[in-house]
Amino acid sequence: MAGRIRDADIQLVRERVDIAEVIGERVTLRNAGGGNLKGLCPFHDERSPSFNVTPARGVYHCFGCGVGGDAITFLTEIDGLTFVEAVERMAARAGLKLTYEDIDGRVQRSPSSQPGLKQRLLEAHTAAAAFYTERLIDPEAETARRFLTERGFDRDAAATFGCGYAPDAWDALTKHLRAKGFTAEELTGAGLAKPSRTGNLIDRFRRRLVWPIRDSSASTIGFGARKLFEDDQGPKYLNTPETPLYKKSQVLYGIDLARREIAKTGRVVIVEGYTDVMACHLAGVPVAVATCGTAFGAEHIRILRRFLFDSESANGRIVFTFDGDEAGQRAALKAFDEEQRFVSQTYIAVTPDGQDPCELRQHKGDEAVRELIERHTPLVQFALDREIAKHDLDTAEGRLHATRAIAPLLARVKDRGLVDEYIGDYAGRLGKEKAELRRAVAGVASGQSAEEVPAPRRSPDADSTQLRAQREILKLALQHPQVAGPYFDAVDATPFTDPNYRAVREAVEAAGGAGKATAGANWIAGVSASCAEIAAQALVNELAVEELRIDREPDAVYVRTLLARIQRPVVEAEVADLKRRLQRVNPSTDKDEYMSLFGKLMGLEQHVRSLRDQAANAVE
Numbered sequence: 361m362a363g364r365i366r367d368a369d370i371q372l373v374r375e376r377v378d379i380a381e382v383i384g385e386r387v388t389l390r391n392a393g394g395g396n397l398k399g400l401c402p403f404h405d406e407r408s409p410s411f412n413v414t415p416a417r418g419v420y421h422c423f424g425c426g427v428g429g430d431a432i433t434f435l436t437e438i439d440g441l442t443f444v445e446a447v448e449r450m451a452a453r454a455g456l457k458l459t460y461e462d463i464d465g466r467v468q469r470s471p472s473s474q475p476g477l478k479q480r481l482l483e484a485h486t487a488a489a490a491f492y493t494e495r496l497i498d499p500e501a502e503t504a505r506r507f508l509t510e511r512g513f514d515r516d517a518a519a520t521f522g523c524g525y526a527p528d529a530w531d532a533l534t535k536h537l538r539a540k541g542f543t544a545e546e547l548t549g550a551g552l553a554k555p556s557r558t559g560n561l562i563d564r565f566r567r568r569l570v571w572p573i574r575d576s577s578a579s580t581i582g583f584g585a586r587k588l589f590e591d592d593q594g595p596k597y598l599n600t601p602e603t604p605l606y607k608k609s610q611v612l613y614g615i616d617l618a619r620r621e622i623a624k625t626g627r628v629v630i631v632e633g634y635t636d637v638m639a640c641h642l643a644g645v646p647v648a649v650a651t652c653g654t655a656f657g658a659e660h661i662r663i664l665r666r667f668l669f670d671s672e673s674a675n676g677r678i679v680f681t682f683d684g685d686e687a688g689q690r691a692a693l694k695a696f697d698e699e700q701r702f703v704s705q706t707y708i709a710v711t712p713d714g715q716d717p718c719e720l721r722q723h724k725g726d727e728a729v730r731e732l733i734e735r736h737t738p739l740v741q742f743a744l745d746r747e748i749a750k751h752d753l754d755t756a757e758g759r760l761h762a763t764r765a766i767a768p769l770l771a772r773v774k775d776r777g778l779v780d781e782y783i784g785d786y787a788g789r790l791g792k793e794k795a796e797l798r799r800a801v802a803g804v805a806s807g808q809s810a811e812e813v814p815a816p817r818r819s820p821d822a823d824s825t826q827l828r829a830q831r832e833i834l835k836l837a838l839q840h841p842q843v844a845g846p847y848f849d850a851v852d853a854t855p856f857t858d859p860n861y862r863a864v865r866e867a868v869e870a871a872g873g874a875g876k877a878t879a880g881a882n883w884i885a886g887v888s889a890s891c892a893e894i895a896a897q898a899l900v901n902e903l904a905v906e907e908l909r910i911d912r913e914p915d916a917v918y919v920r921t922l923l924a925r926i927q928r929p930v931v932e933a934e935v936a937d938l939k940r941r942l943q944r945v946n947p948s949t950d951k952d953e954y955m956s957l958f959g960k961l962m963g964l965e966q967h968v969r970s971l972r973d974q975a976a977n978a979v980e
């Protein structure tokens with residue numbers, strides 16, 4: 361029987377772990393007021409932040425795609441961990457020891473449940489990284505050490521970046537990890553070993569300098585390995601293949617070290633290799649990252665945007681470095697095909713004599729690397745200049761061809777202000793009137809269609825006054841149970857006309873009622889667990905983070921006003937129903953029934969009047 365973690369321990373983990381810190385490792389969160397934090401959702405592609413985190417209640421919710429939950433849910437969703445693994449990882453960060461019990465509540469010494477595949481692959485990588493770094497001091501690793509020293513990387517630098525050495529043996533790592541209990545399937549699944557022609561398991565990396573590739577939370581998910589010896593038949597760089605952990609279209613080397621600085625400065629520098637990332641960080645450009653064995657693409661942008669917080673207000677900058685005009689030109693033109701706001705925030709830095717940042721630091725020092733990054737040119741300007749440089753502007757024909765060459769580039773820039781700015785600058789240089797250049801651009805642009813903007817998904821229509829009040833009172837029950845408590849519990853689910861709202865109301869009751877609850881992560885988790893449906897669960901999270909409609913602390917008056925507003929239509933409907941029944945009763949023949957209904961009606965009308973008075977309180 362699989363051991364389970366004691367409920368009390370799970371609650372303690374929820375209380376002790378700061379959800380903002382857990383999520384902050386993947387997404388830059390900014391203060392959004394009212395105790396809420398905001399960021400770009402890691403679960404869907406978005407341009408302005410709708411992903412909310414409320415640390416006081418231990419929950420997150422995305423108003424764009426509807427995902428939500430607590431810190432445990434976040435880890436299971438983003439890292440594919442099981443519930444138990446997510447709790448274990450959080451307990452480890454908080455320094456808490458977990459107790460496992462069997463189905464009868466007897467304490468067990470250790471978890472008997474099997475960790476999931478991803479967790480095992482992560483563990484194998486951690487062990488492999490330790491193995492490689494230990495081998496770097498072996499006599500055999502002399503060439504690897506010299507490679508680092510020659511490029512200006514000392515022992516400390518090697519340690520910071522976790523550089524290691526894959527020894528000259530067929531299965532040194534494989535044997536080491538097998539002895540630690542990893543299975544052949546786990547080693548091949550992790551991309552650390554592969555079957556040889558004879559069927560034996562052999563190491564993927566041999567006789568190479570290796571860099572651990574870590575994700576943004578600093579877990580090692582793969583390796584990059586550089587060839588050191590002439591007789592090595594393999595490519596110069598060899599990387600981990602695609603695995604459940606390692607997706608090269610999403611991997612950014614150095615993101616674990618750079619993410620905080622990227623968030624702080626709103627700037628990121630893209631370089632081409634492991635040594636360039638090291639050189640930049642050591643030279644005082646701690647925002648450098650590199651792709652691993654693949655070109656920079658749309659998925660990389662998506663990931664960086666989360667750290668850059670690339671919203672309308674925050675003006676993020678992405679600086680690409682290139683060792684040469686040709687490479688820069690090609691990449692710049694390619695970047696035009698990416699999304700538009702990316703284009704206007706992209707800059708290019710080209711080393712004058714074709715050196716990469718690592719070589720630049722080696723030959724000219726840290727200062728030169730910092731200067732290279734500082735001398736960045738906007739992508740659009742860079743591309744226009746390169747295009748114009750191909751023509752002789754001293755002749756009328758050259759100027760005409762240059763105009764024709766840059767018009768399509770300008771036409772691809774969607775930012776009107778930016779286009780106007782460039783038209784102003786370049787018309788002068790081409791000896792044209794602004795209007796003339798503008799016509800040329802418009803001529804190209806007229807064939808293009810407008811971008812489609814999808815509307816964000818909205819959960820139960822919050823527009824009607826009634827539904828708004830229903831929503832607000834549920835928020836109070838979740839966020840401020842001690843204020844809403846007894847009043848809330850006294851009103852049953854009838855006034856909640858939206859089925860999802862009604863489901864949440866019922867979940868509050870099933871979780872023990874708001875009257876007995878204490879605000880916090882465990883209350884929200886309790887209500888969430890009491891929901892019969894996933895849709896209601898998502899709504900609980902949404903309501904737990906959504907700001908109240910008042911600017912002050914909620915009080916009993918506010919609660920009673922909202923409850924009066926949602927109850928009024930119910931009682932009014934009962935009044936109308938009673939009146940209809942009274943009309944059908946003949947007062948002279950059925951006097952008793954008539955008087956009884958009439959008495960009820962009087963009572964209900966009195967109730968309606970008091971609800972009306974209460975509902976009219978100006979509380980918002």
Ligand SMILES: [Zn+2]
Pocket residue numbers: 401402403404411422423424425426427
């Ligand atoms: Zn989302």
